[in-house]
Amino acid sequence: MTTLFSSQRLFFREFTEEDAPLVYALNKDPETLRYLHELPTTDETVALEVITNRIIPQYQQYGYGRWAVLLKENNAFIGWCGLKYRPERNETDLGYRFLRSCWGKGYASEAAAACLRYGFEHYPLSIITARAHVENLASLRVIEKCGMQFSCLEEVDGCPVKTYQLRHPGLA
Ligand SMILES: CC(C)(COP(=O)(O)OP(=O)(O)OC[C@H]1O[C@@H](n2cnc3c(N)ncnc32)[C@H](O)[C@@H]1OP(=O)(O)O)[C@@H](O)C(=O)NCCC(=O)NCCS
Numbered sequence: 001m002t003t004l005f006s007s008q009r010l011f012f013r014e015f016t017e018e019d020a021p022l023v024y025a026l027n028k029d030p031e032t033l034r035y036l037h038e039l040p041t042t043d044e045t046v047a048l049e050v051i052t053n054r055i056i057p058q059y060q061q062y063g064y065g066r067w068a069v070l071l072k073e074n075n076a077f078i079g080w081c082g083l084k085y086r087p088e089r090n091e092t093d094l095g096y097r098f099l100r101s102c103w104g105k106g107y108a109s110e111a112a113a114a115c116l117r118y119g120f121e122h123y124p125l126s127i128i129t130a131r132a133h134v135e136n137l138a139s140l141r142v143i144e145k146c147g148m149q150f151s152c153l154e155e156v157d158g159c160p161v162k163t164y165q166l167r168h169p170g171l172a
Pocket of ligand 1: 031032033035036096097098099102103104105106107108109110131132133136137138139141142
């Protein structure tokens with residue numbers, strides 16, 4: 001599968017249906033889902049549905065989506081990061097999720113910055129949004145390190161979240 005873009009230690013590519021075992025490995029870990037409105041995935045079939053019904057249609061409709069993130073040094077899958085268009089809000093958000101074994105190495109910060117840069121450079125986006133649960137301190141730190149600006153505190157699916165936005169650098 002073709003690399004879309006890369007950063008210092010990481011490369012990014014689109015998910016395919018063959019990646020169900022990788023998405024399953026991520027989504028079966030309750031600790032990874034701790035601050036998300038989501039139950040752990042119980043089998044690979046559900047992970048395949050996530051890829052075919054939620055991830056791939058984003059690539060087809062908008063060009064961008066949640067991208068698989070792999071290490072340059074050994075091609076190992078470590079998680080996903082990327083953009084998602086939310087029609088109900090008419091906004092594009094930044095999201096990420098990494099295998100617990102890969103936390104604390106700066107990968108999320110590196111991936112988030114690379115996806116924001118790639119998104120603004122390749123798609124007609126004027127603003128990208130990010131949200132994280134108020135207690136998800138690691139995620140909030142990633143968002144702030146990307147230079148996103150705090151916008152508001154709101155409730156989403158019954159959870160208190162902080163919302164941030166980043167304007168296209170050319171418009172800032
Ligand atoms: C959030 C997540 C992506 C962070 O990944 P990561 O690769 O460990 O992040 P990084 O190593 O790039 O950096 C995280 C930053 O948060 C800080 N951090 C980590 N845990 C923290 C905590 N409990 N309290 C405060 N800061 C914390 C780190 O020190 C680092 O900041 P620094 O560079 O200034 O030292 C990862 O924990 C994850 O996948 N969580 C599950 C999914 C999720 O919650 N996604 C976000 C949904 S909004």
